[in-house]
Amino acid sequence: MENVFRPVENLVNYPEEQDMNRIAILIILVSILSGCITADFIRLDSEIRAETNPEQIEVLVEDPERPYKVIAMIEVSDEGWDFYLEELKDRMVIETAALGGDAVIIGIESRDSGTIFTPMGAGGFIGTNLKEKRILGKVIVYTKN
Numbered sequence: 001m002e003n004v005f006r007p008v009e010n011l012v013n014y015p016e017e018q019d020m021n022r023i024a025i026l027i028i029l030v031s032i033l034s035g036c037i038t039a040d041f042i043r044l045d046s047e048i049r050a051e052t053n054p055e056q057i058e059v060l061v062e063d064p065e066r067p068y069k070v071i072a073m074i075e076v077s078d079e080g081w082d083f084y085l086e087e088l089k090d091r092m093v094i095e096t097a098a099l100g101g102d103a104v105i106i107g108i109e110s111r112d113s114g115t116i117f118t119p120m121g122a123g124g125f126i127g128t129n130l131k132e133k134r135i136l137g138k139v140i141v142y143t144k145n
Contacts, residue, residue: 037083039095041074041139049100049141057093058103064140072099072139077132088135101139 049071058064076092089106096104 037076037078037088037091039074039076039091041072041095041099043072043099045069045071047071052097052100052102054093054097057096057101059089059093060103060105061107063105064103064142067143067145068103068140069143070138070140071101074099074104074137074139075134076137077134083133085133085135088133092135092137096137096139099139100141102141104137104139106135106137 074092074095076088076095078088092104092106
């Protein structure tokens with residue numbers, strides 16, 4: 001009977017297995033990173049509005065001069081996965097449009113969110129502190145008065 005089990009050190013002799021391992025690692029990384037921007041909101045009124053076009057959403061860093069009403073508070077986070085602020089802003093715009101807002105007034109916050117440990121050969125680990133980036137915002141609609 002042929003031995004189907006090979007010692008781990010012999011894996012280098014089987015390039016097709018290395019390719020499969022690389023593909024498996026890539027699939028895992030893509031699945032982990034693809035959904036790591038989270039969004040949460042609190043509605044401040046009960047009116048359900050039609051979605052607006054995300055391309056028409058204004059992103060503001062201070063109150064506009066036009067009269068407006070705050071309809072929701074929103075928070076978007078990268079959960080410590082080191083996304084660009086631009087990616088967080090894009091997600092906030094999508095959420096603002098889904099709530100029927102005309103604009104979002106944003107503020108940015110950063111905080112420590114924990115430590116991730118990565119195995120490093122010979123049974124050792126390396127710890128990396130994660131910085132969570134968050135954008136907090138007020139979803140607004142413009143009013144006539």
